[in-house]
Amino acid sequence: MELSSPFPLETVAIEKQTLHDQVANRIRDLIIEGHLAPGTRIDETTLVEQLGVSRTPFREALRTLAAEGLVIIRPSKGSVVRKLTAQDVFSMLELLSHLEKLAGQLVCERASDADIDGLLKLHEDMLKRYREGDRLPYYKLNQEFHSRVSELAGNESLREVQANIQARLKRIRFLGNSKPDYWASAVAEHEQMAAALKKRDGEALGRVMAQHLMNTWDRVKDNL
C-alpha cells in the first residue's frame, strides 16, 4: 500500500553534515561574528589545529567561503578574510535594496494570509525588543524578518541571493544600529512595512523596503 505523505521527502530527510560543511559553517560564523576580523590572514596551521581537523576538509571549506565572497584566496599566498570597502558595501546595499523591493512586491502577491500574519507577528516581537532596548535579539529578529520576506516571495533564486548578501553584510549592519536615533528610524520604517503588509500593498511595501535599505547605507557608512 502506498503512503501519501503530506510532506515532500526531501524536507524530512536528515541531512548529513560532512566535516568540510561543519568547518565552513564554523569559519563563516567566526567571520560574521567578528572573531576573524576583515583583512586577517587565515592561518591554516593554527586554525586547523584549533578545530581539530586535517587540512583537506579545511581547505575545501575555504573554497566554499571564497565562492560566497567571505574570504579571498590568493594563490600560494594564503587566504584572508575579505575586507569590504565602502564601495563594496554600497554596491551590496544598492543591489539588496532592489532585491527586497522586488521581494516586498512579490510577497504581497504570493504569500498566504497565514504567512503574512507570521511576518506581522515577527514585527510585533521586534517592537517589543525595541521598547525594551534589547539590541541583539532585535537584530536577530530583524534579519529573520528580511529573510522571511525573501523566502515568501516564492522565488528561490531571489532567496539565495538575498541570503548571501545579507550574510556578507551581517557584521556591518549590526554596527549600524548602534546609535539610538538610527535604531528609532529603522523601527519607524518597519512600522510602515507592517502597515503595507497588512494591506497587501506590494507597491508600498517594495518602496519602503528599498528606502529602508538605502537608509541603511546612511546608518552604516561611517563605520567603514
Place this chain on the structure above:
Amino acid sequence: MELSSPFPLETVAIEKQTLHDQVANRIRDLIIEGHLAPGTRIDETTLVEQLGVSRTPFREALRTLAAEGLVIIRPSKGSVVRKLTAQDVFSMLELLSHLEKLAGQLVCERASDADIDGLLKLHEDMLKRYREGDRLPYYKLNQEFHSRVSELAGNESLREVQANIQARLKRIRFLGNSKPDYWASAVAEHEQMAAALKKRDGEALGRVMAQHLMNTWDRVKDNL
C-alpha cells in the same frame, strides 16, 4: 621618485592559476557546453584520470562549482550536475529580469559615452550575425552584450550576481534561440534596447530588458 601609474596594480598583476582553479574552469565549461549533462553523476575516478590530476584539487574545484550552483554535492553519495527544473529556470529568469532592468537604468546614468558606443557597436555586430544566420557567434555576442551592460552599471555586486545566473542559464538559453521566429523577436527586442541606449533613456532600456528576459521564458520553457 614616485611613479603614478594610470592603472591600479591589481589590474596588471598576472594571476596565477592553481590546479583547482583550472579544474573548476574546465568542469564548468564541460557543464555549460553540455558535455556533462544535467543529472549526470560526476564520477571522480574517471574524471580525475581524464584530467590527469589528483582527487584533492578536483574535490576543491567541485566545492566551488557547488557554491556556484552548477553541481549538487550529496554527502557520501557523490556529486551530480545540477538539473534545473522549470521552476528553477523561471525563478532565475524572473530575478534576472529585474536585475537587468536595474542594470539598464544604471547604465544610462553612469556609463561614459564611449562605453555606450561600445555597446551599440556590439549590437551592430549582433545584427550582422543575425542577418547571416550565424547562430553561435550571435549567441556569444548576445551574452557579451548582457554581461557588459551589467558591468557598466557600475555596481560590482550586481555584475557578480548577473554573471552567475547567466552562467547557470547558458545552456538552456542557447536552446531557446533554435526556432527562427524566436530569434527574430529577440533581435527586435535588442533593436529597442539599442534605441533606448542611444537616447540614454534608462527607464525605457530597463523596461525593454526586463521584458526581453520574461519573453525568454516563453522561448525556453518548452525545452524543459
Place this chain on the structure above:
DNA sequence: ATTCCTTATTTTGTATACAAAATATACTAT
C-alpha cells in the same frame, strides 16, 4: 520469486606525506 541478511566491491571522506612556492634569516660586498 521476493525479501532479508551477509559479505564483497566500489566510492567517498579524511589524514598524512611529499613537493613546490613564498617568506624569513643570515651573511657578504659595497
Place this chain on the structure above:
DNA sequence: ATAGTATATTTTGTATACAAAATAAGGAAT
C-alpha cells in the same frame, strides 16, 4: 648601514594512503 644574494624555514599546493560509508552481489529463508 644598505643592497643584494644565498640558505633555511615556513607555508601552501598536490598526491597518495587509509578509513568509513554506500552500493552491489550473492545466497538463505520464506
